[in-house]
Amino acid sequence: MRFDPIGDCGAYRVYPPVRRDDRGSFQRTWCAVAFEEFGITFKAVQGNSSLTKFRGIVRGMHFQRAPREDAKVIRCSRGRIHDVIVDLRADSGTRGHVYVNELDGDEGTMLFVPAGFAHGFQTLSDNTVVEYLMGESYVPELYDGFRYDDEAVGISWPEPVRGISENDLRWSSLAERFPWFRAEGA
Template sequence: MKLLPTAIAGVFVAETKAFQDSRGAFARLFCESELAQAVEARRIEQINHSRTAAVGAIRGLHFQQAPHAEMKMVRCLRGRVWDVALDLRKGSPTFLQWHAQELSAANALMLVIPEGCAHGFQVIEPDSELLYLHTASYTPSAEGGVRFDDPVLNLPWPLPVTDVSERDKKHPLLHQNFQGIAV
């Protein structure tokens, strides 16, 4: 497992090398010591799995407010997605900048998204499945979101948008006075 930094502090891409032979393949999905630079003293508190059927569907952009802010580690187990981390951290030098990474079962990459960054993705292949490792439990009262089509962000989703949940459509647009979230 190799940890690659991105232009956004705390956002990493973890490369995983699968071992393949005549039986199939084996890959390490999480290793505390190899991810120590990113994970530091945090611990995994929750693991989630999602399956999204429709190509072009978008989930997100989601985050949790402090004191329930969470780091997410996101990996695609099946299919292919365009995964986005958006920096919402108050005072961050990369505030409102984003990093996008194609995640797929084939490339075995994992996006590491720190507290204060929103996360979302668009499905590129049908029936894509993601595995999420979280450093905090889901807390509905701490939930936040940013609209996927916010003109301030102008995210270049790779495909036409085909499906978005009612909840995600109702996330607020960023306003001129938005200063970010405290982590």
């Protein structure tokens, strides 16, 4: 497994080797030893999967609040996504920074995202499946987010936003909860 740093924020693009033969392919999608040897401490406690039926849909931006911030390993297993993470850690040298990555189900590239980031994505294909390993259990009372078009962050999405959930339209402004965001912007 190869780990390429995403900036210097502690997130990585992870490339599990794909073994191909006449039948198709084989890929390891999680390897505790490889992560440990590389120096990433991550213990998966939950696995999630979502199917998004249409291209252009946005899910996010989501995070879980303290004291149960969640690290994630994210993989697109069918279709393609434009993935966005935002560093929300107040004490981070890269706080407020936005990082984008394209993930393609044919390549199987994954992302490791440390605790304290917000995450969202836009689908670039119909019938897209995204799978996550989560470092924290889901705690509904701490589940939080901000709008995909929050002006304090200024995320630019590659395609017109064709759909988004009612919940994702209801998030309050990020700067209300993270005052340093208002001052610094993204």
